[in-house]
Amino acid sequence: MGARRAVDAKDPTYIDQYVGRRVRLRRGELDLSQEALAEKLGITFQQLQKYENGRNRVSAGRLYELARTLETTIMYFYNGVETLGSAYARGVSEEGAEFKGQADSEAIDLMIAFREIRDASQRKSILATVKKSAAGFSPPLPPRGGRPKRKR
Secondary structure (H helix, E strand, C coil), rough: CCCCCCCCCCCCCCHHHHHHHHHHHHHHHHHCCHHHHHHHCCCCCHCCCHHHHHCCCCCCHHHHHHCCCCCCCHHHHHHCHHHHHHHCCCCCHHHCCCCCCCHHHHHHHHHHHHHHHCCCHHHHHHHHHHHHHHHCCCCCCCCCCCCCCCCC
């Protein structure tokens, strides 16, 4: 069994990753390149990449500058994070394990994109498709009597 790395309080959380995705989304809405935004902020584009990918946390001061530069409010970057938190809490309780570490970046991207779909029937259809696909990847549950039977 591989050794697990302890989660450090300085490590980015799923909220930090979510904020980074929202920075990327807003930058795209304004049709700004990473290089252009980084220059306006006085940072390297690599640092901006780390923010957007959720590898580095965004400080309060930097978030303020991002909001001003991207012509939005600080709350814009947190819009929808409650839903993401609830989804993780629900997933954790269903799996019976504690969530630790970074969230899957694709899961965050999926959550953000899904929230942008306004058509309720389309959202239901997508959700049904994702659930059906996910069910195909779940390991089989052991029978109620205990251990799964061995194949001979």
